[in-house]
Amino acid sequence: MTTTAATRGVPPESETTAAIDPVVLDALQHQVAVFARRAEQTRLGGVGQARNSMDRAAYLLLNRLDQEGPMGVKALAAGMGIDSSTVTRQVAPLVDSGLVKRTSHPEDGRAVVLQLSPRGIARLEEVRTSRRELMAIVTDEWTEQERNDFTTLLTRFNASLSVIHNALPQEPPNS
Template sequence: MPTSQDMTTALDPGLLDALQHQVAVFARRAEQTRLGGTGQLRNSMDRAAYLLLNRLEQEGPMGVKALAAGMGIDSSTVTRQVAPLVDTGLVKRTSHPEDGRAVVLQLSPRGLARLEEVRSSRRQLMVEVTEGWTPDERESFCMLLTRFNSALSARQSGLPAQPEAGASRAEPSTEA
């Protein structure tokens, strides 16, 4: 079985350099704009906040440990990132229904409205950025980007990458 090093030398180094460069440019542009939508600062949102709110909306109320585990980050990081979301009323801390001593984080109605506002603005940005693309090109790009993110996530967690061939529509990732 070929090793990772064997495969790297068998692939076109120029193409690999171009790929890593484009990923770096994408990461910088994404941070610069925070993929904040159509240029409206009020519709931008910190990446960590967006991913936390998105996870809470998709999976419902949960404790800090569960939220951290699901996002592949440390509990102390989640605690630090959630604090301003609680302070601004986007997330509520409530008692666990079965164990009153445990704290559960829950997306507030205000948080849900803010998340939808940001999503709507980001959808418009995607429309504008991919103007002139065919639906198949958008679908292919989404599938490949999802596959790339999954491979990065698997590598980070030490698991083998799961091929996503045949996945027609990528679900939004909630990973950080």
């Protein structure tokens, strides 16, 4: 069976762009590119002493463990949409620094789960507070409704990107 964009849940380009003003699409892709550059420049790392003190990968891993509780590498990787070997590589320094601990799975003592340590919880909250302050500064002149709308739309945009990413054939890793 031949897999087409439509069977993967991704409409062919002609179906997706035909009804949308190309000027809007050009403006959107430009603003996303500018956002990506600004996000990388600032690393959206917050303000104050904790500014840029935790890289994006560490923040996302710690945040996921905090939100969803202890889990194995495979579950963590699947939830983040990345490869298990990537998670293993990214978790190692977090374990070494005492932010994450490896423990036995409560139902299967042979399996290992990752969980935040008390130090990891405290560190994550410090970084979250710093990043919260940055978001408050960036959106200082926005109304509460504008903040809510932007958050809703950005969440939807990221979810759509995730669907597209997961539907596309993955490139083999470089050897």
